[in-house]
Amino acid sequence: MTPHVVLLACGLWIISVMATDHWRVGLYGSIHYHPKELTAHEVKHFAQLTDVNHLQEAVQRIARKRNVNGIGHKYIRRYIKQSLKKLDWLVQEDTFVTDNPGVGKVRLHNIVAKLTPYANRYLMLGCHYDGNGYKKSTGSAISCAMLLNIAHVLQKEFKKIHPRPWDISLMLVFFDGKEAIGSQNNILQGSYHLVRRWARNGFLDNIDLFVPIDLLVTDEDIHFPHMIRSTVIWYLRLRQLENLLYHKRTKYFQAITVDLPERNDHMPFHAVHVPVLPLITIPKPLSMRKISKKVDYTAIEQVSVVLRLFVLEYLQISSKQKSGVNDGQVVLYPCLSLILTLLAATSLWLA
Template sequence: MSCYSENEFCVNHIFQLYELVYMKIIAISKIYIIHLKKNHRTQQLSNSEIRYVAGLSNVKYTNEVLNNILIPRVVGTPNHEKVFQYIKKELQNLGWNTDIDEFENNTPIFGRLKFRNIIATLNPNADRYLVLACHYDSKYFEKEVFVGATDSAVPCAMLLNLAKELKNELGQLKDNRNLNLKLVFFDGEEAFHQWGPNDSIYGAKHLAEVYGSTVSSIKSGESVSELEKMDMLVLLDLIGHRGTKFLSHFSQTEKWFIRLAEIEDNLSSLGLMKKPKNQRYFVRRASHSYIEDDHIPFMQRDVPILHLISTPFPNEWHTPQDDRSIIDMNTVEDINNILRVFLMEYLHIYLKDKSEEIFMEKEL
């Protein structure tokens, strides 16, 4: 049996009240972030601004990136190290803060291997992030050479292209603590032997776990996890062949998928797309198929997912024919055009002065 004196009771009661108030403040803070993410609205670009953004095309750089990464790049090989160093260096040269999520894991065939996710941010102290991601490793084949052009060298090249061609515009985000952009290059997406829960998406599983347990303070002074800072994970995969098309895989992000489809329509009406008019990339149709990819561990932790994966998969998927010969640069540039406009809208990048000036020059 135990009892409290009057003073002991008061002190204990005060601590309990303090703890209750503290927990309510944290809950309100998280509700506030959820509210901001759920009710986020894009800015509307004028036609002249869209023309300006569409003009930020650089096929030469995309090809340069592919020249460096379109090689077999199985985790643990010298080629994989080469591609890792190239992507990291390019991001650093473009002024991004680059972090490496490094860990080891047991694998079939090769035993214990080192994996490294590459995470790039413009402001690592932001409260919220729009996250664009892809994987940079390639699948292992014992007797065949596999370079994985659509899977996923082209998506890697697209993200680096966005970072380079929007360098000046995205530079506005370096001082923005409210909403920012994050690029993630996952390692170890491919299975070494047979796809399953213990042999696939090594990097994504590790980063999702790390982000779930990594807590930092937001501008209000409260603490949230890195997962809670993610507005949405936009995952790119199997992109670049002539028949690339996307379906909406998640109702939670359907409004953003529809916005991408609307941007495609706007660009087409302005004559800024290279594709035939009867062809579509973003098809306004929901898919009920379950596709396992790097998004799974984030989806399981309630992160909204926008999965930009060609549906159906290209015929060359997981064959040696998924090489440079099937890459259609018009398709790659068209989709990058759509993503450039989407980023400017979602992140509220200011373009007015530049776009009007360039548009006037084009009209002269």
């Protein structure tokens, strides 16, 4: 092998290495992203981005009777999809049919929304949007509303990201079939189906971290306990962000450890070693008539702000960024390696 060929091969190798220079070896032997911590000034700046009216409207629209394939269920699915499509997200449906005891065949629809369609890796936030069909409860309405509110409030910040194939991006997943259909043991059908599908096509490897949200914030004393040891570093960062902003107020990330619940959408992902950071509370659901009086929107917004800051850090979005600039190294390194490769190719051609 001539020196020119060696030089060309080295240049191509540098491209692949430099383009992923901001990746680090993480959990389970995989490669995971290294977020860029926001400064105290940036935390305060981004915390001012808010729209509580939008959050309340989303909760009111979603908190309705929504048994699978019912009118409310179809309405909510359409509302979620349209809300994200208006913000230029790529929205897809994972549709499948299940055979359920005593009920028969049921068509289910997971909703998968990607901020950047072809990113290498994703920070995934998820919740379920179906209900048990018995009452108009908050159920996961608050969780779904929070995800839509993140996309709405941070839309201008997200537009600063110009997609590049080595970037990490954000993905929102709304699971169907989480509640029992025909049998109390027949649950988590949407999340199990999505895990099997993504395992077959290799997409599971693209999930950097999964944050499942099951949030029922009322006027009760609630908190988010820590559940999984392997993702404690992310839990502690959520706690730090909350303490930084709300040091004189009630805290919802209290570093209390509890056992991992088994009947939630994180379980199929956790079973195949996808890093999971559950945000789960377990107060009683409220009827629709009590939502306006009992749901503590101040608490919901506090949790939402902390989660939005976490997302911004994970995506390396800075308040000082100009549109189209994500990280100096990310842009500079591939350019330098490309120049080296071009020089090597020119040298080989001239020889």
